[in-house]
Amino acid sequence: GNSVTQMEGPVTLSEEAFLTINCTYTATGYPSLFWYVQYPGEGLQLLLKATKADDKGSNKGFEATYRKETTSFHLEKGSVQVSDSAVYFCALRLYTDKLIFGTGTRLQVFP
Amino acid sequence: GAVVSQHPSWVICKSGTSVKIECRSLDFQATTMFWYRQFPKQSLMLMATSNEGSKATYEQGVEKDKFLINHASLTLSTLTVTSAHPEDSSFYICSASGGGAQETQYFGPGTRLLVL
Numbered sequence: 001g002n003s004v005t006q007m008e009g010p011v012t013l014s015e016e017a018f019l020t021i022n023c024t025y026t027a028t029g030y031p032s033l034f035w036y037v038q039y040p041g042e043g044l045q046l047l048l049k050a051t052k053a054d055d056k057g058s059n060k061g062f063e064a065t066y067r068k069e070t071t072s073f074h075l076e077k078g079s080v081q082v083s084d085s086a087v088y089f090c091a092l093r094l095y096t097d098k099l100i101f102g103t104g105t106r107l108q109v110f111p
Numbered sequence: 112g113a114v115v116s117q118h119p120s121w122v123i124c125k126s127g128t129s130v131k132i133e134c135r136s137l138d139f140q141a142t143t144m145f146w147y148r149q150f151p152k153q154s155l156m157l158m159a160t161s162n163e164g165s166k167a168t169y170e171q172g173v174e175k176d177k178f179l180i181n182h183a184s185l186t187l188s189t190l191t192v193t194s195a196h197p198e199d200s201s202f203y204i205c206s207a208s209g210g211g212a213q214e215t216q217y218f219g220p221g222t223r224l225l226v227l
Contacts, residue, residue, distance in 0.1 A: 004154075036218075038218075041220060042220055043115060043117075043204070043217070043218035043219045043220045043221065044155075044204070044206075044218035045218070046215055046216075089155070097143060097145075097160070097208065097214065097216075098145075098160070099145075099155075099157070099216060100154075100157075101154045101155045102154060103152060103153055103154050104152075104154070
């Protein structure tokens with residue numbers, strides 16, 4: 001079946017550290033891939049997306065590249081801030097409007 | 112960006128009672144709304160998809176008679192948990208989109224339900 005696997009958290013970093021959150025997927029077909037972020041007390045927000053292999057999604061300093069050969073979509077940021085503390089969800093969507101989510105990874109950034 | 116609200120943000124009820132959760136799109140018309148359930152440290156699991164003016168489509172394993180969904184207008188969908196039991200305690204999240212497979216989903220902040 002179709003699924004998304006994320007690294008377990010929490011991920012704890014100091015401000016200005018490099019961030020990587022791993023995400024791999026299993027899909028029958030060629031999905032679109034997404035990263036959503038959920039700040040405390042708020043709904044999930046679309047952070048970035050990629051719709052085909054080798055596409056790179058980017059937003060707010062975050063990047064993720066759609067790697068078909070490794071079925072991965074790892075989230076990276078070169079220098080995290082305290083304000084990036086949130087829960088990050090990787091998700092895929094195939095040929096319908098349904099999203100399939102990973103379990104989420106909590107990021108905690110300390111000053 | 113588009114805003115989706117949910118009400119209430121949390122609710123505690125007695126076993127056997129029914130609870131209604133509202134999901135509203137505040138600044139756009141939501142042709143399609145989705146209801147998810149999230150258990151601690153687990154994924155958001157899609158429960159059902161509803162299109163305005165038509166019956167909801169439930170995912171496999173979701174009891175449609177227990178989780179009643181109504182999408183009567185382009186800005187409002189409701190989820191009613193009927194005869195709630197402790198195992199229904201969870202975090203319920205809705206999302207809304209303008210419709211179509213390529214449309215972005217906008218998520219509400221969620222409703223935490225605790226059934227005693």
